[in-house]
Amino acid sequence: MLVSEPASPKRENTISNPESSPKHSESGTSDESSGTLRHRLLGPSIQKSGQDGVNQAAVSEIIYQASQGSKYFEHQKRKEKELTKKVESIVKQAAKVSNQELEAAEVRVDALIRQYEATRDLTQTIVHVDCDAFYASVEELDHPELKSKPFAVGKGVLCTCNYVARKFGVRSAMAEFVAKKICPELIVLRLNFPKYIEKSNAIRMILSEYDPRHCAMTLDEAYLNITEYCANMNKDREEVVSEMRRRIFETTGLTVSAGIGPNSRVAKIASNVNKPNGQCAIANDREAVMEFMCNLPVRKITGIGYVLERQLLALDVNSCGEIYRKSALLYQIFTDTTMTFLLNCYLGLGSTEVKPIDQYERKSVGCERSFRAISDMAQMKQKLQHVAEDLEKDCKRLNLAGRKLGLKLKKATFEQISRQRPMPRPINTASDFYRYGLQMLEKELPITVRLIGLRITDLVNLSHEGPMKTFLKGQRRHNDRLEDEPSTSMNIHAEFKELFDGSPDMHDDEEIGELVMIIQGSQEEDASGVIDDYRSSAKATAARDIKNEYELQHNTATPLMPVPESESLPLSTDSGDSATALVSCPICGNQVSADDQALNHHVDWCLSRGAIREAVKETFN
């Protein structure tokens, strides 16, 4: 094992440049620093593709002028000021670190590096595929005349835009009115999820041929492990990926970009390198990986956002390779988890395991809505009620209840407040959400808000086990994650049967009725009404499923931040064979994994296809 010799030969182990190296030096101490404020206002996607010939300075000026004076602007200004202060304090802290401390830190960092290096696995070939301007590209298929015009998709805030619009400086996450100042002729289309889902499904179908266990992160992004496919077909990985991309284009008319590497972190970053309609492969070779990472601006790393980038820049860390150069100093400043994360990035290490999205357990479900700022209690109650109802629908659809309820408020000033309380029992009804949410809201009065949200955590999965077990589980305050009940697919099947033909057999009906009573635990509720909710038309369910589909992608799990391989979590250590056990889906009849979560997810997904077309059209515009 060579392990002992880190890659970069040089490393700053002395206080050679304690101060004043930041490139974009903050002007005074804590005054305007409008340079960084402009940077902040530019938003997160500056460094994305398609921004080549853009006059960033001019765009920045327009954004600044358009935003100036708004509540949002003032809030950003405050946050920027706070961050600048924090960054200054970090720089000061860095200057105080002694040589002795640095030397000690160096020893420890080297030990960490050896430890992480020992986890390096170069045997897998991971691919990250990323559709190019997905929503916009799908819209172009239906409206070819838009191809030559600048247009975006979204409402209020843009979700994405085509490459023509990007040339103007329009970006995703940009406020619509700001985008129109930058590009007055910009056309803005509303979102049409059914279309995107359909295309996404078509793409996933192809991905499955290369890796049946691929992980679809969102509608337009996925990870694959093509190691086995390459071996079986005896084909080169780049050839395989370019063939896959060609097939996707031929069947859907959409272009995708891909990154290929020994782990998901490298693959993800690589997929952005040749962004529109291209691919980039990093060899499964330590030197190749290290070299690729070395000159990478830290902001390109998933998990390093505006704030961490600012902090790193202030310590003269611009590229990934500089993480090593400054590692002893960084060790003194950042937490262990952040340090672990940074070192893993420097080493180009990442997850080599790809597993389907349905292997992950949801941790929360929530609903929030923005509106014109209000302070009138009657109006706030109305908004709360609405959010509570939406959350209930999601809970019913997902068959979940929560032991904790959180209230989120955004004041007119954009300052956010969150309150959280344990519930006396798992709750999943609008009336409970409203009741307890209101109690929390009342404690904040008087207040002027522009957003109200509710979220439940400490979830109880109602479809996973029998109602009585759920009840008992709810009572056991401790010992959450019980042994996974080997529940058959029977109960799930029964529930869907009920959902569809509305004729559940008596036994299940009683169980559900009982469950509802228990969960509500309240007298004032009419149980039959709630049962009706369970039977709620497939239509309503499907409508929610569109959102579900969208959410499920997000909710995924691949730990975005740190989580080094070394601490690889034994997440859902399934009893192995679940991969081989199959049952037929009650909806489509296809063979699917008998694993409860997997089956559940599949059925959900299946539902979202068939019923969507009819149901959705009327729900969405």
Next chain:
DNA sequence: TACATACAC
């Protein structure tokens, strides 16, 4: 545990 923040998409 509760709350605030950062981050992704």
Next chain:
DNA sequence: CATGGTGTATGTA
């Protein structure tokens, strides 16, 4: 005039 919604992870008191 004017800046979203859903979910996860982490730091800190």
